[in-house]
Amino acid sequence: MGNIDINVAEFICEPPQIGNTYRNVSTTQDYTFNYTTEGDTYQGYGLNTKIKLFIIPEQVQPEIEYTTTPVPFNAVNFSIGQLNYDTVSFRLEFTVDDGDTCYYSINIPYSSIIIT
Amino acid sequence: MANIILNIAAKIFLNFSPMSATLIRETNNIVPIDLNYTSGTGQTMTTGQILYSFGTAGNPGFLQITSNSNVTLSGSGSVPIRVTSLPTATQANQSIVFQFDQSDIELELNYNSKPATSNVSISMPNRSTHDFTTAEFVAAYTDFDSDAMSEIKAEGNMTGYEYDLNGTGNYVAYTAGTWIPVNNITRLRYKALNQNAAYLKTNPWYAKDAQGNISN
Numbered sequence: 340m341g342n343i344d345i346n347v348a349e350f351i352c353e354p355p356q357i358g359n360t361y362r363n364v365s366t367t368q369d370y371t372f373n374y375t376t377e378g379d380t381y382q383g384y385g386l387n388t389k390i391k392l393f394i395i396p397e398q399v400q401p402e403i404e405y406t407t408t409p410v411p412f413n414a415v416n417f418s419i420g421q422l423n424y425d426t427v428s429f430r431l432e433f434t435v436d437d438g439d440t441c442y443y444s445i446n447i448p449y450s451s452i453i454i455t
Numbered sequence: 456m457a458n459i460i461l462n463i464a465a466k467i468f469l470n471f472s473p474m475s476a477t478l479i480r481e482t483n484n485i486v487p488i489d490l491n492y493t494s495g496t497g498q499t500m501t502t503g504q505i506l507y508s509f510g511t512a513g514n515p516g517f518l519q520i521t522s523n524s525n526v527t528l529s530g531s532g533s534v535p536i537r538v539t540s541l542p543t544a545t546q547a548n549q550s551i552v553f554q555f556d557q558s559d560i561e562l563e564l565n566y567n568s569k570p571a572t573s574n575v576s577i578s579m580p581n582r583s584t585h586d587f588t589t590a591e592f593v594a595a596y597t598d599f600d601s602d603a604m605s606e607i608k609a610e611g612n613m614t615g616y617e618y619d620l621n622g623t624g625n626y627v628a629y630t631a632g633t634w635i636p637v638n639n640i641t642r643l644r645y646k647a648l649n650q651n652a653a654y655l656k657t658n659p660w661y662a663k664d665a666q667g668n669i670s671n
Contacts, residue, residue, distance in 0.1 A: 340671055341572030341595050342657050343609055345645055348581050349653035 495528030
């Protein structure tokens with residue numbers, strides 16, 4: 340007798356690695372943040388996985404929220420709009436919306452972005 | 456002078472029609488057969504009377520043919536007999552001849568094997584859906600007679616398994632034991648649980664070959 344053996348992988352919430360940086364950014368353009376993960380642990384998410392972009396300082400709020408459908412995904416686009424600050428930093432948050440069991444906050448090394 | 460006169464009656468032989476039976480290898484077979492005859496002259500068979508025997512009961516290779524009723528053979532008719540056999544895994548088709556009341560009985564024995572199944576191993580990401588393929592099951596199927604796989608079924612707790620019965624894209628929960636034609640295997644899928652932890656889902660599966668034999 341044979342069996343059907345299905346091995347379902349554990350979900351491992353690893354911090355994504357942000358692949359690109361921007362300098363001399365425009366105040367009106369869209370920005371694409373590419374990221375990769377180790378292995379394929381970000382595949383197989385539920386469809387409610389979300390990525391949020393925060394722009395620091397917080398005065399730039401409200402937050403811009405991007406909901407990914409379908410998964411897997413490896414890039415997100417955010418329209419930042421007018422920025423009036425000489426220096427800002429960005430932070431991406433990856434949240435798996437399955438009961439808040441996985442949450443990561445990524446700080447993009449953008450401590451001295453020059454706004455042109 | 457007187458003579459000693461011996462009147463010796465002519466022996467009238469029974470005529471039996473050739474018979475055939477299909478037996479399953481590695482399985483205890485009990486196959487009833489109606490043995491047709493002509494030229495019966497009152498011979499009798501009794502229930503359980505051994506007409507032919509080879510090997511040891513319960514051991515691979517055992518073959519025995521017995522009468523299956525108390526009957527008197529008169530004129531023409533049929534006698535119910537029974538073939539009991541445990542063929543080996545590689546038993547070839549054969550024809551045997553044995554006698555009853557000095558008359559030959561010819562029995563052609565054809566053999567078929569149940570198909571065998573091995574494990575179908577699937578690895579899938581967390582919270583994803585796996586659509587089964589025909590190749591996954593064909594690769595885990597063998598048949599001694601090279602009979603093609605005709606249907607499959609799975610047993611056990613089938614939570615997460617879904618089947619598109621009519622091929623319309625309307626998936627419903629798969630019911631354990633439901634036979635799936637080989638051409639419809641791609642309508643079977645498994646949806647992983649909504650949980651982070653890894654797990655192994657195991658269900659026995661069975662195959663039916665083109666002869667209708669079901670794997671153990």
